[in-house]
Amino acid sequence: xxxxxxxxxxxxxxxxxxxxxxxxxxxxxxxxxxxxxxxxxxxxxxxxxxxxxxxxxxxxxxxxxxxxxxxxxxxxxxxxxxxxxxxxxxxxxxxxxxxxxxxxxxxxxxxxxxxxxxxxxx
Amino acid sequence: xxxxxxxxxxxxxxxxxxxxxxxxxxxxxxxxxxxxxxxxxxxxxxxxxxxxxxxxxxxxxxxxxxxxxxxxxxxxxxxxxxxxxxxxxxxxxxxxxxxxxxxxxxxxxxxxxxxxxxxxxx
Amino acid sequence: xxxxxxxxxxxxxxxxxxxxxxxxxxxxxxxxxxxxxxxxxxxxxxxxxxxxxxxxxxxxxxxxxxxxxxxxxxxxxxxxxxxxxxxxxxxxxxxxxxxxxxxxxxxxxxxxxxxxxxxxxx
Numbered sequence: 001x002x003x004x005x006x007x008x009x010x011x012x013x014x015x016x017x018x019x020x021x022x023x024x025x026x027x028x029x030x031x032x033x034x035x036x037x038x039x040x041x042x043x044x045x046x047x048x049x050x051x052x053x054x055x056x057x058x059x060x061x062x063x064x065x066x067x068x069x070x071x072x073x074x075x076x077x078x079x080x081x082x083x084x085x086x087x088x089x090x091x092x093x094x095x096x097x098x099x100x101x102x103x104x105x106x107x108x109x110x111x112x113x114x115x116x117x118x119x120x121x122x
Numbered sequence: 123x124x125x126x127x128x129x130x131x132x133x134x135x136x137x138x139x140x141x142x143x144x145x146x147x148x149x150x151x152x153x154x155x156x157x158x159x160x161x162x163x164x165x166x167x168x169x170x171x172x173x174x175x176x177x178x179x180x181x182x183x184x185x186x187x188x189x190x191x192x193x194x195x196x197x198x199x200x201x202x203x204x205x206x207x208x209x210x211x212x213x214x215x216x217x218x219x220x221x222x223x224x225x226x227x228x229x230x231x232x233x234x235x236x237x238x239x240x241x242x243x244x
Numbered sequence: 245x246x247x248x249x250x251x252x253x254x255x256x257x258x259x260x261x262x263x264x265x266x267x268x269x270x271x272x273x274x275x276x277x278x279x280x281x282x283x284x285x286x287x288x289x290x291x292x293x294x295x296x297x298x299x300x301x302x303x304x305x306x307x308x309x310x311x312x313x314x315x316x317x318x319x320x321x322x323x324x325x326x327x328x329x330x331x332x333x334x335x336x337x338x339x340x341x342x343x344x345x346x347x348x349x350x351x352x353x354x355x356x357x358x359x360x361x362x363x364x365x366x
């Protein structure tokens with residue numbers, strides 16, 4: 001039983017990337033990471049996003065896959081870590097051969113750590 | 123490894139139903155869905171619930187299974203998606219042969235999207 | 245498919261312990277439980293913790309394993325149930341032969357139920 005738990009936790013945690021790794025990557029001149037804001041909400045509801053994120057709602061992701069770059073690693077996030085939108089986006093990306101992770105803690109955790117955000121423009 | 127992640131995500135996501143599908147279903151004259159509020163809290167703490175939900179605390183679920191209808195699909199929700207009460211209720215329902223899903227985003231997400239709620243009556 | 249969901253839910257839920265079980269255990273003269281606050285945050289950000297918890301940040305856990313007791317059962321918690329820190333700590337503890345669970349609902353749920361907390365001292 002303990003081994004089943006350990007295997008489960010390893011697989012579960014392998015879906016995630018932490019904010020520190022993402023922040024360090026984004027500082028590089030040719031960052032390997034592209035942060036995707038996959039919230040299904042209009043700009044006036046989203047208000048702010050992670051600085052440098054690309055808004056691409058989970059519901060529109062499949063229609064925009066051709067615009068994405070297989071050389072990049074996509075980091076998706078939703079409002080909180082308790083929703084399923086990040087995992088839906090992650091499934092779409094991985095199933096289509098993209099490298100992708102969900103941001104641990106989501107936007108809520110990012111803001112809780114006072115990491116850089118910016119206003120969402122419509 | 124990517125395939126293991128994909129299989130994990132598919133199984134995880136298969137536990138959930140989204141608010142849009144539930145709302146559409148509830149508008150039908152003979153809705154297939156019954157929304158169960160499984161929060162273990164008294165009415166004065168819960169205050170509001172999803173409009174039309176049936177209050178049935180997760181702790182009392184096993185004792186009330188005989189009152190449920192195998193022709194229906196049960197949609198369970200707790201305060202947020204980060205708790206385990208919805209999954210406990212889901213396990214009880216599925217293990218007893220009921221059709222059931224957890225509401226994606228839970229009550230927090232439903233309220234965040236300003237979907238219809240109503241006061242909880244004691 | 246339903247059996248796969250049931251197996252998944254059983255495994256997922258086996259990672260957790262509920263607040264009621266923990267509270268009852270802590271009341272015993274020789275409690276089997278030790279509550280670990282694994283938040284990676286300074287005392288002035290954490291402000292309060294679960295009463296009697298031992299602060300041991302997830303990032304420092306591996307370096308302090310020798311101080312832990314294999315006769316005890318560790319109960320780890322982070323801010324909310326939507327983060328991955330609790331699961332990271334749980335993986336470290338289980339992989340090193342300790343008995344451990346994640347607290348269902350995390351600190352957010354504990355506070356929501358008005359269970360005892362105390363100020364964090366630096």
